[in-house]
Amino acid sequence: MHRRNNVPATPVVVLLIHETNRSRILAVQLRYNYRAYPDATQRRALASAFGCARVVWNDCLRDRKEAHAAGLPYVKSAELSRLRITQAKRTEERAWLVDVSAVVLQQSLRDLDTAYKNFFDSILGKRQGRKVGPPRYKSKKDTRQSIRLNTNAFSLKENGTVYVAKVGNLKVKWSRRLPAAPTSLTVTKDNCGRYFLSFVVDTEPDTLPEVEAEAGIDLGLSAFAVLSDGRKIDSPRFLRRAEKKLRRLQRELSRKVKGSKNRAKARLKVARQHAKAADRRRDWHHKASTQIIRDNQAVYVEDLAVSGLGRTRLAKSVHDAGWSAFVGMLEYKAALHGRTFAKVDRAFPSSQVCSACGFRDGPKPLHVREWTCGACGTVHDRDHNAARNVLFEGRRIVAAGRAETLNASWSAGKTRTKVPAQRGEAGSPRKGPTAQAGIPGL
Structure with a gap:
């Protein structure tokens, strides 16, 4: 698909995966992003909606924080809705809330509830992944803003x-x-x-025809990915390509007076250059991940500690590669198209084990790109050998998981499960054996 006016070449699709029995999910929700072009009047109306949603969020958050500090019970959503939306519209201080759809205000309160739920679940250990902090106040200086609407507040017209x-x-x-x-x-x-505009759509999985091939993937920086069949995918390095222009734009930005209109214009130029690189990276990730999913019945990848690597001297290259986004695409596309996907634990010594005989040869520094097995004498390319080991370990994990699932839920039968799409602004908690994959909204 051709790209025009910085529109993403493919829609953003987000998926949560939940398995409770032998079968894959039977219903999913996908998220599609499209570029919108509001006129001047509509931009002012949207700015008002963003601002009102932010005010409701902050007012309700303040009430709950003050109640907690005073040792009072947690303020319920119904009470906040009555005080900070219904009654607030009748006051002189918040009379302008009537200019915005009530759906926007109610959804802002629901988003706050979701943020609190994620925080509480994280504290109690019910939420997998990184720890989530308490909700924070939103600033009108935030450069990214959003509102959510249900079907009562929007509709698609025949004229497009x-x-x-x-x-x-x-x-x-x-x-x-x-x-x-x-x-x-x-x-x-x-x-x-x-x-x-980001739409959530209910749809059925689009299962692809079965193929025999399976792939283990070793992600890296010199080569973006090496597959177990020997294929290498070069790293496009979109951010590195844009560095020269970004340095010039950053210098221009640093010379502008803080708070001036010229500084705002310069900041926008820097942001657009970063967005251009991000759009290109996302488009490339989509094409590469789709090809891998189409070519392989099962895909296995190492569960890398990206956040940790992002704090090393390799941080810029790691962020430029975008491994997390790529793995997320592989995960949701595998579920959507009926493929098998599994992550291999990051502690698995994929670079130390000989994929030919299984002998563990010990750790090796990064500059060692080729080595010879001390047991069988096989000469290995470091990345290709690691990809083969990821393939073998992934197969073992999937086989063990299937055996456990069969024993635990053979009599449970198939249950139709609707899987909600993840929202970028508040996120969705993961419960039990839920695995989450997603592409952050723009």
């Missing part, structure tokens, strides 16, 4: 526009058809001033 309550009909660049009627909409303004 999207009606948003108290905003009007928005022009949209439809880079791809929606597969079904959307169930919710998020309107986002990113840090370089672009507007996007």
